[in-house]
Amino acid sequence: MKIFTLDIETSPHLSFHWRRWQENIPAANTIEESQVLCWAGKWYGKKGLEFASEWDDGFEGMMEHLWYCLDEADVVVGFNSNKFDIKRINAEFLRLGWEAPSPYQKVDLLLQAKKHFAFSSNRLKDLLKELGLTPKLEDNANMRLWMDVVFSKLKGAQKRMAAYCKQDVKSTEEFYEYLLGWIDPHPNCGLFVNDAKGKLICPNCGSHRVKKHKLRYTKVNAYQQYKCGDCGKYARGRNTLTKAKENPHVLA
Numbered sequence: 001m002k003i004f005t006l007d008i009e010t011s012p013h014l015s016f017h018w019r020r021w022q023e024n025i026p027a028a029n030t031i032e033e034s035q036v037l038c039w040a041g042k043w044y045g046k047k048g049l050e051f052a053s054e055w056d057d058g059f060e061g062m063m064e065h066l067w068y069c070l071d072e073a074d075v076v077v078g079f080n081s082n083k084f085d086i087k088r089i090n091a092e093f094l095r096l097g098w099e100a101p102s103p104y105q106k107v108d109l110l111l112q113a114k115k116h117f118a119f120s121s122n123r124l125k126d127l128l129k130e131l132g133l134t135p136k137l138e139d140n141a142n143m144r145l146w147m148d149v150v151f152s153k154l155k156g157a158q159k160r161m162a163a164y165c166k167q168d169v170k171s172t173e174e175f176y177e178y179l180l181g182w183i184d185p186h187p188n189c190g191l192f193v194n195d196a197k198g199k200l201i202c203p204n205c206g207s208h209r210v211k212k213h214k215l216r217y218t219k220v221n222a223y224q225q226y227k228c229g230d231c232g233k234y235a236r237g238r239n240t241l242t243k244a245k246e247n248p249h250v251l252a
Contacts, residue, residue, distance in 0.1 A: 001074050001075060001187065001189055001192040001206070002043065002044075002072060002073050002074045002075070003043070003044035003045075003073070003074065003075045003076075003077060004041050004042070004043055004044070004069055004070070004072075004073035004075070004076050004077070004104075005041060005042045005044065005076075005077040005078065005169050005172050005173040005176065006039065006040075006041045006069075006076055006077070006078050006081060006085060006169065007039065007040055007041075007078065007079075007085065007165055007168040007169045007172060008036050008037075008038070008039040008085050008088060008089065008165070009036070009037045009038050009039070009161055009164070009165050010034050010035060010036055010037060010088060011032075011034050011035055011037050011146065011149075011150050012034060012143070012146060012150070013025075013030055013032070013033060013034050014030070014031045014032040015029045015030045015031060016029045016031065017029060035054075035059070035092065036054070036059075036062070036063065036088065036089065036092055037053065037054050037055075037149060037150070037161070038051070038052065038053035038054065038055075038062065038161060038162060038165055039051070039052060039053075039062070039066055039089075039165065040162075040165040040166045040168070040169045041066075041069055041169060042169050042170070042173055044077075044173065044176075049166050049169060049170075050065070050069055051162060051165070051166060052065040052066065053158065053162060055149075055153065055158050060096065063089075063092055063093065063096060063098075066089065067093065067098065067101055068101075070089070070101040070104060071101035071102050073104045074104055074105065074187065074192065075104060075105045075106070075107060075187045076104050076105070076106050076107070077106075077107045077109065077172065077173070077176050078106075078107075078108060078109070078172060079108070079109045079110050079124045079168075079172050079175070080108065080110040081106065081108050081110075082106055082108040082111065083108075083110075086106065105187040107176070107183060107186065107187070109124075109172065109175055109176060109179060110122060110124075112179060112182065112183050112184075113127060113179075115184075116182050116184075124136065124168075124171065124172070124175070125138065127175065128171055128174075128175065131175075131178060133171065133174050133175060133178060134167075134170065134171050134174055135171065136164075136167060136168060136171055137163055137164045137167045137168075140160055141160075141164050145157055145160060145161060145164075146161075149161050180204050180205055180231040180233070181204060181205075181228065181231040181232035181233045183204060186203060186204045186233075188203040189201055189202065189203055189204065189205065189206035190202075190203055190206075192206075193206070200226060202228035202230065202231060202233055202235065203233065203235050204228065204231050204233040204235075205228060205230050205231040205233065207228050207229065207230040207231065209228060209229030209230050210226045210227070210228050210229070210235070211226060211227060211229065212224060212225070212226055213225045213226055213227040213234065215241065216234075216236040219252065220242070220250055220251075220252050221240045221241070221242050222240065222241045222242050223236040223237050223238075223239070223240060223241060224236065224237040224239075224241065225237075
């Protein structure tokens, strides 16, 4: 299974407006729409990062590199990626008149954090701090940095933005690993293994350290439950342990 962790940085919209507070800015007042400035990605289990930027690769070169990564990926991991990153990327592909990359499954860690936990803040920087994971790079990561990149095209600012984006990917992957046993649903790793040789495979992390735990009950059936010794994921077997004829007293 090819898992690709992704993060993008985008430029702000450029517009004319009369006021700063509660201003509804029409499309006619927008001089330049937001677009992707750079992106970083990492293949799970491999060293090194993929990175491309508008200032180093040109806009189309940057997006082409990203298109091929997404086309190759089986799973794309991100933080708020379903709502933001992936849709923004798709918008850029469509603007360029390109076809969609081949389908991939998505794991949005923000959705998983909201689904399973009740932290006081679901911002990535706060979750990383709460869990003692590697923090984001926050120094100078403000609108001044974006202005220096977009308008002044300062090399130092471009370098800081690249570092900021790359660290976001590293921290997101670390959060993904930390959360792995909780992620539900997660693309099933067992579907990507052809030589299991009769061994059970954890659906979340692909480990063979899977042992019987107890029975898992649905409304009318029972299944064998298993637990992964690596990520802690609970999974159940696919064969039911109950038969309707043997359990006529069980009503649906």
